[in-house]
């Protein structure tokens with residue numbers, strides 16, 4: 001897309017009505033690579049540029065939280081060769097990007113079953129999280145070995161333990177309390193969920209948190225995703241009427 005078109009897309013965004021939290025299901029690396037006659041891993045490597053573009057554009061706009069689905073608990077079932085390549089790429093990317101994250105004042109965070117990651121990945125991830133913890137422009141959360149059902153079950157387990165230990169009364173459990181046991185505690189729910197690659201499904205991602213998110217399905221494969229694609233999704237989001245169960249009249253009266 002021509003540079004002036006990108007600028008005009010960005011200029012049309014109402015900065016007063018930005019989503020605070022955008023979540024992205026980064027999909028289509030393998031198919032993109034295949035369409036170019038390349039191995040799937042080439043698609044994953046190329047997807048790193050899109051991660052940078054998404055993080056930069058979200059931070060530049062003023063979005064406070066960006067959460068990227070990078071590896072699901074189900075992705076462990078892929079061929080070992082691909083899983084290993086993804087873990088190596090993750091490690092390299094974490095190591096390479098800390099400087100840029102600090103330069104851009106972005107805090108790194110991770111959610112998921114992090115104990116299942118290779119030891120080296122876990123260590124470098126914790127180090128990067130520690131080294132960026134004082135940054136306050138945007139929080140970039142990587143969902144790694146994450147799935148919503150895993151998250152909800154581990155929250156239920158924690159709850160059972162708390163009740164058993166007498167630290168929580170069942171009648172005190174409400175939505176707010178349950179949320180405090182999820183990996184996303186402290187973050188606002190995503191108002192906008194983007195999935196690339198033309199697939200219209202959520203693949204076990206943030207099922208609790210996206211209860212009222214606006215969904216945007218991009219036809220682009222993840223390695224093709226650029227700043228203008230994020231702007232397009234935000235502009236589309238801003239054209240929606242979010243009713244939260246109410247009537248349209250109730251919503252417009254409030255304005």
Ligand code: IPE
Pocket residue numbers: 026027028029030031032070071072075086197222
């Ligand atoms: C997304 O791309 C990256 C991960 C799930 C790790 P895919 O690898 O799922 O690519 P497709 O969907 O097979 O094209």
Ligand code: IPE
Pocket residue numbers: 025026027028069070071072074075199201203
């Ligand atoms: C979802 O993509 C997981 C990530 C983007 C990390 P998948 O490619 O694993 O999802 P399905 O299998 O098409 O639903």
Ligand code: MG
Pocket residue numbers: 027028029
């Ligand atoms: Mg996929």
